[in-house]
Amino acid sequence: MSLQTKIQGVLGLAAIGDAMGAATENLSFDQIRKHFGGKVTDLQKPGETAFALGNEAGQVTDDFSQVYFMSKAILKNEGVLDKETVIKAILDWSDVSWYFDRFAGPTTRSAVAMYKDPELKMKALPGAVTVDYASKATNGAAMKIAPAGILNPDNVAGAIEAAITITRVTHDNSLAISGACAIAAATSASLAPHSTVEEALAAGYYGAIRGETLAKEISREVAGPGVVERIQLAYNIVDGVGTKEEKLRRLSKIVGSGLHISEAVPCAFGIVALNKDSALDAVIDAVNIGYDTDTIATIVGTMVGAFVDLSDPEFLSLFKTVQQANDFDLVELSNSLADVVRFHEREQC
Structure with a gap:
């Protein structure tokens, strides 16, 4: 596969995961199967239980x-x-x-408020949390990190360095940076010419370790369960006894699939x-894991999108619907991103 097609897979599967997971968000592992009569495998219009109520089938959220x-x-x-480009992107996004208004998480809201009014921290009362974005280790650091790997x-x-640049704008702390670096590193490895899922996972695990180490030097160390240790916990569940469905249920109950970075990324x-043999199945399982499903599915799509079969009729149908529902041209975007990567590679030669 070419770099462009691999990038297309990353963007396409991340977008599909977000849109599909928007319908299952906020429901538990068991509630999803009861509410929908089984696992969700297609794009559905979010109902009253979802933050994305009002979206049409295929429309994405903040992720x-x-x-x-x-x-x-x-x-x-x-x-x-660079930092200025990341800030501009976040502020442009916040203007929509x-x-x-409908989806922004607490950490992103605090960061946007500060960038729109740089004096806000000085104006706030001592101990005010509305602008204390730096201490919030939420999964928003990982959901938007795809460009660092791409x-x-x-x-x-390079992906780890770029992930730190992106993350520090909104989630400037050790746990968030560790989680974001894990996903960026996995994505980077997945884009190698003959990469495997195992290699992407190994690179991601290294990214979590390296990101945490660097963050403690340049950022703010915060308390909380470690991303690295909880990835190990997730692997213990995967390597344990039981069916795939039983292991997925344990991931949801023990590792968690919520807002904290140390749940979302290890999950x-x-x-x-x-799901080493099927990138699309991985995203579908993320959609059905429960709780913050749109974010988990976006992160999983980012990690394994490079391995998806772009000729698979099921993927093609989902890909077409998501592009139409959001007025995206992800093929053109993939081409453009691949072009700038090649340009900078030639510049460095």
Whole structure:
């Protein structure tokens, strides 16, 4: 597969995961199967239990929309990813009320408020948490990190550096950076010419370790369960006894699939490890894991999208619907991102 087609898989499967998971979000593992009469495997219109109530089938939420805005901002900056570009992307995204007003998480809201009014921290009362985005280790750090890996194919160190640049704008702490670096590193490895899912998972595990180490030097160390240790916990569940469905249920109950980065990222690693032979099945399992399903599915799609079969009729149908529902041209976006990667590679030669 070419770099462009691999990037297309990453963007396509991340978007599909977000849109499909929007219908199951907030329900538990068991509630999803009861409510929908089994696992959700297609794009459905979110109902009253979902934050995305009002979306049509196939429309994305804050997860992939931030990937999209970030990618567009990077292209406008001729493929250069720096702090100013990340801030611009987040602020441009926040100006779209359809996304920001309905979906923005607590950490992103606090960061946006600060960037729109840099004096806000000084104005706040001592101990105010409304602008204390740095201490919030939420999964928003990992859901939008795809561009860090895409811009650094088969360059894990570069992906980690880019992930830190992106993450510190909204989630400037050790746990969030560890989780974001894990997903960026896995994505980078997945874009290598002859990569495997096992290699992507190994690179992601290294990214979690390296990201945590670097973050403690340059960012803010915060308390909480470690991303690295909980990835190990997820792997223990995957390697244990039981059926695949039983292991997925344990991931949801023991590792968790919620807002904290140390739930979302390790859960995604466990899901991918259970689906090494099918990227699309991995995303579908993420959609049905329960709780923050749109985010987990976006993260899983980011990790394994490079391995999806672009000729698979099921993928093609979902891909077409998501593009139409959101007025996205992800093929053109993939081509443009691949072009800037190749341009910068030639510049470095």
